[in-house]
Amino acid sequence: xxxxxxxxxxxxxxxxxxxxSTHVAMYSGVNEFEECRLQALTLTKSLDFMEGCYKNLATxxxxxxxxxxxxxxxxxxxxxxxxxxxxxxxxxxxxxxIIIDPFEHLPLLLLPAEHKCTLYEESDLIDAACDQLLxxxxxxxxKLVIGFALCHMGRPDAPESGGVHRIQIATGDTVYVFxxxxxxxxxxxx
Numbered sequence: 001x002x003x004x005x006x007x008x009x010x011x012x013x014x015x016x017x018x019x020x021s022t023h024v025a026m027y028s029g030v031n032e033f034e035e036c037r038l039q040a041l042t043l044t045k046s047l048d049f050m051e052g053c054y055k056n057l058a059t060x061x062x063x064x065x066x067x068x069x070x071x072x073x074x075x076x077x078x079x080x081x082x083x084x085x086x087x088x089x090x091x092x093x094x095x096x097x098i099i100i101d102p103f104e105h106l107p108l109l110l111l112p113a114e115h116k117c118t119l120y121e122e123s124d125l126i127d128a129a130c131d132q133l134l135x136x137x138x139x140x141x142x143k144l145v146i147g148f149a150l151c152h153m154g155r156p157d158a159p160e161s162g163g164v165h166r167i168q169i170a171t172g173d174t175v176y177v178f179x180x181x182x183x184x185x186x187x188x189x190x
Contacts, residue, residue, distance in 0.1 A: 054087040117175040
């Protein structure tokens with residue numbers, strides 16, 4: 001039997017005393033058969049009130065020979081992940097976390113306080129800027145940072161959607177932005 005814990009949070013007023021709500025949230029824990037196994041009325045939405053419930057549930061499952069909690073559904077998983085893994089140790093077993101931002105380990109690219117940004121839209125101007133850019137970087141061994149602006153196919157607001165629309169190149173204190181959305185590349189076959 002796999003034990004699945006669902007936490008439902010209802011934020012209704014359950015009772016009032018002198019016009020003041022006595023409880024703000026109710027957390028219900030149900031198993032895979034939707035049988036309610038515990039409920040807690042809490043003064044706030046803080047999960048700190050629930051820590052004892054989680055630990056008692058884990059102890060009860062172990063005492064009666066049931067497997068530990070293997071899944072937990074919640075309406076705020078991203079913000080509650082650390083809390084649930086801390087209070088329900090079994091949720092850490094055989095888990096591979098999905099990396100939301102695979103590039104978070106990279107340093108943030110910051111432009112110098114004084115930088116020049118120039119937009120080029122005509123092919124001859126883009127060509128001249130690239131010649132200037134390449135000759136300047138070869139002499140000074142400056143690092144180039146290149147970015148591409150892509151547009152997905154089928155966007156209703158972009159009739160020419162699909163492919164690269166802008167190329168951005170940053171070097172030193174200069175940022176070049178090349179608008180290439182209007183250019184077509186013709187490949188002629190022999």
